[in-house]
Amino acid sequence: MSASQETLIKDFGKPSFWSTLTPFDWLWAALAASGAAYVLYRYGAVMDGYETGILVGVTPLLIATGWYWKPFRVFGLAVAALSLSSVWLYGAQLANAETNFFLQYLLASQSAVMWMSALFILATLSYFISLFARSDYAGQIATTLTWSAAAAGLIGLLVRWRESYLIHPDVGHIPMSNLYEAFILFMLITALLYLYYERRYQTRALGAFVMLVVSAALAFLLWFTFDRAGHEIQPLVPALKSYWMKIHVPANFIGYGAFSLAAMVGIAYLLRERAERVNPQGVFATRLPSLEIMDNLMYKAITLGFGFFTLATVLGALWAAEAWGGYWSWDPKETWALIVLLNNAAWLHFRFTKGWRGAPMAWWAVGGLLVTTFAFMGVNLFLSGLHSYGSL
Amino acid sequence: MSTAIPSARRSAGAWIEFLGSMNLAITLLAALAVSSVVGTVLQQNQTYESYIIKFGPFWFEVYKALGLYDVYSAGWFVFVLGFLLVSTSLCVYRNAPGFVREMRDFRLQHSARSLRACAQRAEWTVAAGAQALSAPLENYLRARGFRVRIKPQGAGLLLAGMKGAVSRLGYILAHVAVVVICVGGLLDGNLPLKIKEWRGEVRLETKPGILIADVPQESRLPASNRSYRGSVNIPEGMSTRDIILRVRDGYFVQALPFEIHVKDFRTEFYDNGQPKSFESDLVLTDPERGQPLEQTISVNRPLFYKDFAIYQSSFKDGGSRLALRARLLGGGKAISMEGVVGGRYTLNAPGGVLTLELTDFRLHNVKSAPPGSGKKFVDIGPSFIFKLRNEKGEALEFENYMLPLEQEGRAFFLSGVRSNENMPFSPFRIPADAEGGVEGFMRFAGALRDPAQRAKAAEHVASAGPSGARTLGETARELLERFAAGGFAAAREYIRTKLASLSGEQREQVARAYGALLQDALQALYANLDLAQVADAERRQQFFQDAVDALGALPEYGAPLYFELADFNQLQASGLQVTRAPGKSIVYLGFGMIVIGVFMMFYLPQRRVWLVLSEEDGRTRVLFAGASNRDPLGFAREFETLRDGLTERLTKL
Numbered sequence A: 001m002s003a004s005q006e007t008l009i010k011d012f013g014k015p016s017f018w019s020t021l022t023p024f025d026w027l028w029a030a031l032a033a034s035g036a037a038y039v040l041y042r043y044g045a046v047m048d049g050y051e052t053g054i055l056v057g058v059t060p061l062l063i064a065t066g067w068y069w070k071p072f073r074v075f076g077l078a079v080a081a082l083s084l085s086s087v088w089l090y091g092a093q094l095a096n097a098e099t100n101f102f103l104q105y106l107l108a109s110q111s112a113v114m115w116m117s118a119l120f121i122l123a124t125l126s127y128f129i130s131l132f133a134r135s136d137y138a139g140q141i142a143t144t145l146t147w148s149a150a151a152a153g154l155i156g157l158l159v160r161w162r163e164s165y166l167i168h169p170d171v172g173h174i175p176m177s178n179l180y181e182a183f184i185l186f187m188l189i190t191a192l193l194y195l196y197y198e199r200r201y202q203t204r205a206l207g208a209f210v211m212l213v214v215s216a217a218l219a220f221l222l223w224f225t226f227d228r229a230g231h232e233i234q235p236l237v238p239a240l241k242s243y244w245m246k247i248h249v250p251a252n253f254i255g256y257g258a259f260s261l262a263a264m265v266g267i268a269y270l271l272r273e274r275a276e277r278v279n280p281q282g283v284f285a286t287r288l289p290s291l292e293i294m295d296n297l298m299y300k301a302i303t304l305g306f307g308f309f310t311l312a313t314v315l316g317a318l319w320a321a322e323a324w325g326g327y328w329s330w331d332p333k334e335t336w337a338l339i340v341l342l343n344n345a346a347w348l349h350f351r352f353t354k355g356w357r358g359a360p361m362a363w364w365a366v367g368g369l370l371v372t373t374f375a376f377m378g379v380n381l382f383l384s385g386l387h388s389y390g391s392l
Numbered sequence B: 001m002s003t004a005i006p007s008a009r010r011s012a013g014a015w016i017e018f019l020g021s022m023n024l025a026i027t028l029l030a031a032l033a034v035s036s037v038v039g040t041v042l043q044q045n046q047t048y049e050s051y052i053i054k055f056g057p058f059w060f061e062v063y064k065a066l067g068l069y070d071v072y073s074a075g076w077f078v079f080v081l082g083f084l085l086v087s088t089s090l091c092v093y094r095n096a097p098g099f100v101r102e103m104r105d106f107r108l109q110h111s112a113r114s115l116r117a118c119a120q121r122a123e124w125t126v127a128a129g130a131q132a133l134s135a136p137l138e139n140y141l142r143a144r145g146f147r148v149r150i151k152p153q154g155a156g157l158l159l160a161g162m163k164g165a166v167s168r169l170g171y172i173l174a175h176v177a178v179v180v181i182c183v184g185g186l187l188d189g190n191l192p193l194k195i196k197e198w199r200g201e202v203r204l205e206t207k208p209g210i211l212i213a214d215v216p217q218e219s220r221l222p223a224s225n226r227s228y229r230g231s232v233n234i235p236e237g238m239s240t241r242d243i244i245l246r247v248r249d250g251y252f253v254q255a256l257p258f259e260i261h262v263k264d265f266r267t268e269f270y271d272n273g274q275p276k277s278f279e280s281d282l283v284l285t286d287p288e289r290g291q292p293l294e295q296t297i298s299v300n301r302p303l304f305y306k307d308f309a310i311y312q313s314s315f316k317d318g319g320s321r322l323a324l325r326a327r328l329l330g331g332g333k334a335i336s337m338e339g340v341v342g343g344r345y346t347l348n349a350p351g352g353v354l355t356l357e358l359t360d361f362r363l364h365n366v367k368s369a370p371p372g373s374g375k376k377f378v379d380i381g382p383s384f385i386f387k388l389r390n391e392k393g394e395a396l397e398f399e400n401y402m403l404p405l406e407q408e409g410r411a412f413f414l415s416g417v418r419s420n421e422n423m424p425f426s427p428f429r430i431p432a433d434a435e436g437g438v439e440g441f442m443r444f445a446g447a448l449r450d451p452a453q454r455a456k457a458a459e460h461v462a463s464a465g466p467s468g469a470r471t472l473g474e475t476a477r478e479l480l481e482r483f484a485a486g487g488f489a490a491a492r493e494y495i496r497t498k499l500a501s502l503s504g505e506q507r508e509q510v511a512r513a514y515g516a517l518l519q520d521a522l523q524a525l526y527a528n529l530d531l532a533q534v535a536d537a538e539r540r541q542q543f544f545q546d547a548v549d550a551l552g553a554l555p556e557y558g559a560p561l562y563f564e565l566a567d568f569n570q571l572q573a574s575g576l577q578v579t580r581a582p583g584k585s586i587v588y589l590g591f592g593m594i595v596i597g598v599f600m601m602f603y604l605p606q607r608r609v610w611l612v613l614s615e616e617d618g619r620t621r622v623l624f625a626g627a628s629n630r631d632p633l634g635f636a637r638e639f640e641t642l643r644d645g646l647t648e649r650l651t652k653l
């Protein structure tokens, strides 16, 4: 008996996590690790301790993300391959962007961003088609387009990073310093967050709504590029020359992205909620995920946003302590970050402890987008302060 | 009496109830958010003048009373903050014990009946004894991250599993963090100073631009002060023991317990002129420390010492020495003088006594390069900025460049003029002479001012002219006189009066004749100067034209003098910010707690599962149930996988 008991116990156990990893998982890990190792070997000399720390910290995160969210591996490898080939095509000559066919039409930062724009527009259209024409095929296309757009955007940023160094080693910096770069980052992260939840919740019906925000951002980006030449790479002001930027800014944009996602799901929620009363046979009532799922998704997105925005604000304070001489100066930007946090804290408490659900919370999430948007752009446009780097 | 006590206790309880209540918490969170907005839309800590201009006297007073010019230390704002503090503390005080208990409590009192109420449920009947099943099932749960407790229950067993109990810990961390952060922030805030001010122990100094040494004792804060954040400009090679704390429309002088000496200050610029980096070599001498502490600081690389931090925040001119040559625009010799940026000097000019205020010196002036020059930017060299003030106190501001600037292939000395700070400088161009200096132009200007020379030039024109030359010479002289006095404008005016009698197209001709006459007269005047000349006749003519243009515009220049920068010795001042923040480490602790706590709450939700094994004649009924404190859908999904796993294994038995 006892022997069989042994096997029985074993059988009720669980295969170890490691044994669940596929060869592709290991390939991904190997490539990510060796990439990081190469960067250390090649540029270690010019990186300061913090930058090395960031790199060493980010690599496992990257690997884990790929393991936890499988499609991300393909995305990551594609982006890496294309960005590297772009860097290779550039060599040491910025001018190659004019002469080399692939750079000119595909892989130069500006071209990649233009591809991103086109793909995002197409993705938005496809999502709408799939929603209203009730076509799953269009939905699949939309998903692919969104992935490609995100890839193009990330490539654009990475290559821009390289280009800034080609302009002049002094000018070189990570592309997170002005509104143009911020907007690409925002679209990219919002899209990726959406893609994650799309897979998690097995529904494409929300794509149309989320892509609306992205398209709005895109409209601004294009205006900013063509009207204000916002895409030109400018040297950094001394205050921005800090490793903090490399972690503070991304954390912020995960926050912004998640909050906008929540708001757009909120809109979808309200539409379905109404449709169920008005015409139960309509697209909104039939194609959109159930109210319960959307409510849950809204909550998930806001918690994600709250977590990262808290982190970002804290990092911002630590940075401010080094650059401005105090961890908190009530500068408009940081104050608005606090406002965003307080607003969402109130939201979470309402929902969590009063058990509120449904339309009011959805309206609140949508309203929250206005607050977030103001913190993101309004401050730069209308208020003056220490943060006036990313101003128009 | 006897009833008073319990009722009092009850009311105290009611207070705690209210203060720790969620409704209040949410109200406070919202209130704080809204009041924070005020300080961002209304620029804080500007001068009262600017506010009066913005809002007018009435609203200025209203806003002042509301403390809107420094919202974040206004009484009512601090009150709301304190309120949230109390509320959060009480909330933790009320919830924490329960949560901690809950973290240990596996809810072993549950029975099959009570568990059938759970949303997540599954049941199996298995041909095996409860005892035999318990070990495998325990392992099943443990392998999936649950802590497990087992309790015999009637003719069977209860296995209780729990996961993510730390989410409760997260709650405690995050909320205590809120309190910790506020307390730390309070330590670093200016509340003590406010109280001192309010009790009248200190007085805010509002006189602008007086020397630190002259600030009265009642506006000085002792080095013992625990927390502050001030700034100071220290010229290279100088030291300070005092810093300035800007408050509302004035400032205090804060004494430091140590001396800061700026040994050297360096700036680097990008080739578009934008500052790339600036850094200072500091020497900090603290009697308590013995040997001085030397360190180089730059933006983002401050010097930390005890609970002080010294930051590189800006730079300005620290009193550069300028060697100037003042030239009367009516000719005469150049007067050499020495000046220091920041200094004032009185001069006896023809128009009366003038005060020269040297306000700034710029070593580099980067402008976008003329197209086709290949480069994108050029540095057109040093310039200095000054004000000329007359007895009435009216001032004009000037920016003069040291080196001549190439324009349309000719060299000019630029001097910008403006009557107020918000206007751009309007340029006045003096053509460089054959030696590349202003001498030639100055002599020309001198000659024009000199009646004798004007007469001589008029003679010359007359003699060269046709018969009736008498009036011609006369006219030429008058023209020159007007031109000398009022430039082009005056000359034009003079001609207009002369033409009054004539008819339309006659005017045209005669006007042109007058123009030509003035031109000739100036030409003659110029010829008499016998300046050193360049060989190329065209260039010579070009210089003459440019000079005439400058002379014609001279009256608008507004100053009887032109200042040349002969030599300079730049001295920069390093703008430092000195912070004393004893609460910093506390705040940082809070930061750590809130981040960790929040992520714990969100991503380690508490999940409980129960397995009730009830044995009836050799067969065992297995009831599986679960519950979570957060994210029902997420848990439902997790429960399904757990359930399917069990189904697969149990049905094999």
Ligand code: HEM
Pocket (backbone or CB within 6 Å): A306, A345, A348, A349, A352, A353, B020, B021, B022, B023, B025, B029, B084, B087, B088, B089, B091, B092, B095, B167, B168, B171, B174, B175, B178, B598, B601, B602, B629, B630
């Ligand atoms: C600035 C102040 C505060 C912040 C930033 C904050 C933040 C948070 C966050 C992020 C959560 C998680 C919500 C969720 O998981 O959906 C939470 C939960 C909670 N908060 Fe607050 N909170 C604050 C003030 C308060 C106050 C004043 C109270 C007292 C009424 C309170 C009571 C609670 C309770 C009871 C929970 C649920 C904890 C649990 O069961 O896991 N919070 N808080």
